[in-house]
Amino acid sequence: MSTSRESLTQAFQNKSAVIGVIGLGYVGLPLLDAFISKGFRCVGFDVDAKKVTELNAGRSYIKHVSSEKVGGWREAKKFEATADLSRLKEPDALIICVPTPLTDSRDPDLSFVEGTARSIAAALRPGQLVVLESTTYPTTTRDVVLPILEEGGLVCGRDFFLAFSPEREDPGNAKYSAAGIPKVVGGMDPAALELAAAMYAQAVVSVVPVSSPEIAEACKILENTYRAVNIALVNELKTLFDRMGIDVWEVIDAAKTKPFGFSAFYPGPGLGGHCIPIDPFYLTWLARKYSMTTRFIELAGEVNARMPEYVVMRLMEFLNELGKPIRGSRICLLGVAYKKDIDDPRESPSFVLMELLLARGATLTYNDPHVPKLPKMRHHPSLPEMASQELTPEFLASQDCVLIATDHSAYDYAEIVRHARLVLDTRNATSKVTAGREKIRKA
Structure with missing residues (x-):
């Protein structure tokens, strides 16, 4: 096996190794960019056939990884996407970037990780490196992924290598791309740590090995x-x-x-994104297993x-000042992405705000320059189909309140305040607006 380890290390160093990334979303695509830009050939795996078709046609569905970039990967013959999981045996390294959501009871949902591990186990061959990047609770790699990978008879440390390296992707952050963020790496054994560190060292700014x-x-x-x-x-x-x-x-x-x-x-x-609203609850769940709180x-x-409820209560107070109930009031919510200047709606508090407003009888619309249509959200199935409304002066003037939920840079806040009757600002986005401040409320 030492010969296999040495040859794999050399393949990472001379960039002849093929890198496989499983899960072609907000983590997987930027990671592919980091490896492909350094000269590696990559294969992307996803069970969503639509994503595979789009990527193989050179089209991206994520704003911060452009279609021009994906098209360049394809033209250079450095990338292909596939939904055929039998091909998992082809890459030299497999990096798992699948979702790890919570259940309705706020317990970890590892179904995507477990399903991916089973697919890898069915195709695993000697000499491959497997790295889990999906955010999860401590012991997942050892207690969940490892036993599944060994079900086929191959032994970790002898036949294949296993490591964990947490993703640190920050969508919309122009300063830090995947390649510019240090990678923490922990291996199941010294050989796995050495191999994972050798792989990531070719693609990212630095590697931080841990025990x-x-x-x-x-x-x-x-x-x-x-x-x-x-x-x-x-x-x-x-x-x-x-x-x-x-x-x-x-x-x-x-x-x-x-x-x-x-x-x-x-x-x-409120909190949004796939990490901050979810990850701490992995820890609270794990603590309960150890009889701790x-x-x-x-x-x-x-x-x-509680913050979405607080915002709606403040809105009700401000509408009352104008002698209007929230029922029947026309409310336009600005921004459904979970933070500014991105198209990522995961766990966005805007969806909770929408549900609360609709439940109270508001006539609701929204605008988001990055999210033209309201996506179907797993935890908000009752929301109606909606499309982003154009913020014309006439439209703004017709609303009883404009609620700023996401402070996108594309918004002209002075123009919004000029034409709106009331602006409820949850992000301090109107701090530099001087005219019409009597119409602005903060929540």
């Missing part, structure tokens, strides 16, 4: 729990300061002038989950 997959898994959970807890803190302070008549945004701007001991986090209408994390989750 086990559990350390690497826990690292990602810590990163996102840190953010979730700090966002909960400023969300809770926001509700307090609002009652006191204090602008939390100005407070944060003042606090962040301190050059040490403070990192700025910002309030909003993570009260701090659970409280942060409760605070953040």
Whole structure:
């Protein structure tokens, strides 16, 4: 096996190795870009035939990986996509980038990881490296993925290699692409760590080796729990300061002038994205298995989950000032992506806001320059089909309130305030608007 390890290491170093990426979404496509741009040939796997067809035609469905880039991969014969999982035996390395959502009871849903591991096991050949990147709780690689991969008779460390390296993708962040973010890597054994580090070293800015997959898994959970807890803190302070008549945004701007001991986090209408609203609950679930509670994390989750309700209550207060009930009021929600300047709607608090507004009888519309049609969302099946409305002066003037849920840079906030009757700003997006401030409320 040492000969196989040496030849695989050499293949990574001379870039003759074929890299397989399973899951062609917001994590998989940027990762492919990192490897292909360094000269590797890659195969992308996905069970969604529509995605496969689009990519093989040179078309991207993700904003920050352009169709021009995907077309370039195809023209250079460096990439092909397939839904044929029997071909998993072809690449030298397989990187798993599939979703890890929560169930309705906030337990980890590893069905995508387990299904992928079974597909790999059916095709696994000696000498392959398998790396799990999907965010999950510590011990998943060892206790869930490893036994499935060994069901076919091959033995980890002897016949194949297994490691964990958490994805750190930040959609919409122009400063940090997948290639520019250090990769933490933990291997099941020293050989797996060496191979995974050798592979990633060819594609990313630096590799951070750690002693086990559990350390690497826990690292990602810590990163996102840190953010979730700090966002909960400023969300809770926001509700307090609002009652006191204090602008939390100005407070944060003042606090962040301190050059040490403070990192700025910002309030909003709730948490969005695939990581921060979900990952801390992996840890609370794992704690229960060890007969422990993570009260701090659970409280942060409760605070953040309450924010959409708080926003709607503030909206009701402001409409009451104008003598209008929320029932029958025309509300336009700006932004359904979970953060600014991206097309990713996963776990966006905008969908919760929509449900709350519709339940209270509002006449609801939305606009998002990055999301032209309201996608079907797993946890919000009751939302009606909707298309983004053009923000003409006439349309804005016809609305009883414009609710800013996502602060996209494409919005002309001065024009929105000029024509709208009332603007409810959850993101401090109108802070530089001078005219018409009497129409702006913050929540």
